[in-house]
Amino acid sequence: xxxxHRPTEVEASAVEVYRLELTEAEQSxxxxxxxxxxxxxxxxxxxxxxxxxxxxxxxxDDCPGGEYEVVHLLSPAYRRSEHSVRCVEPR
Numbered sequence: 001x002x003x004x005h006r007p008t009e010v011e012a013s014a015v016e017v018y019r020l021e022l023t024e025a026e027q028s029x030x031x032x033x034x035x036x037x038x039x040x041x042x043x044x045x046x047x048x049x050x051x052x053x054x055x056x057x058x059x060x061d062d063c064p065g066g067e068y069e070v071v072h073l074l075s076p077a078y079r080r081s082e083h084s085v086r087c088v089e090p091r
Contacts (some may be wrong), residue, residue: 014077017049020068022087031061047072051082063087 022030032038039049040078057063067088 010050013073013081016074017071018070018072019088020070022068025068030058034059038083042070042083047083048081049083050080053082053084055084055086057087058085065090 021041026037034054035052038054039052041047043050055063058068064087067090069086069088071084071086073082
């Protein structure tokens with residue numbers, strides 16, 4: 001049976017979740033250059049972007065309703081934090 005486990009003990013991380021609201025022009029810029037657009041947006045908002053994970057539906061312009069969520073995993077100071085941008089499923 002499959003299992004999930006931590007290979008070592010690590011300090012707990014914190015999670016921040018944001019809703020990303022974009023105008024039509026911003027959505028066009030996102031489609032044209034997703035990594036550049038998202039990195040610039042997050043850094044302009046004061047985030048240090050160490051790693052950026054992007055949902056393939058964002059890259060393929062396949063997000064129902066064009067709604068996005070940014071999940072920021074904050075790690076202890078000695079580790080890198082990461083940002084994940086994903087589609088939000090309509091309810």
